[in-house]
Amino acid sequence: MEDKSKNSKVLVIVLIAVIAILAAVGITMGVLLMNNNSSQTQDTAKQQGVVFDSDASHYEQEVSNAGGAEQGIKIPGYPDMTISSESTDFPITLLNPEENPCNFKFTLSLQETGETLCTTDLVKPGDAIKGVTLDKPIEKGTYTLIINISTYSVDSNSQMNGAQVKSTLTVE
Structure with missing residues (x-):
């Protein structure tokens, strides 16, 4: 036992x-x-080519929503700007509002000439690029600045609805 x-x-x-x-x-x-x-x-x-822009950093200020939608992707507005024809510094803040479900990619171009001024890498929600450097100065004149915003889901990187914002750019 x-x-x-x-x-x-x-x-x-x-x-x-x-x-x-x-x-x-x-x-x-x-x-x-x-x-x-x-x-x-x-x-x-x-x-998949997900590359975040190294010039982007967190942005704290409140911005208006040029897209006007209460829900969905928030698109910031851009005021008319004046810059010097002798400088390649372009003082624009390219912002992706914090509430967005997507990353932004910005392409700035001039409507009159079709010239692309710059294209960024992706900018995360809540981040902004504060100023860009152009390859060359812009000739004096008044232009329609087109800010094309391509949007990509933060989860899958699939392309979403984009936006295009226009502003007047005066080069003196």
């Missing part, structure tokens, strides 16, 4: 040890899979 009791105790101890080992292996596998999925998501983003 003592042998059965000892055998039962040994069996219970062995079962507990096996369960503990299986639980440890399961937890380890779960952690490894989660880390692997995280790095795969980052690799996928890089493969």
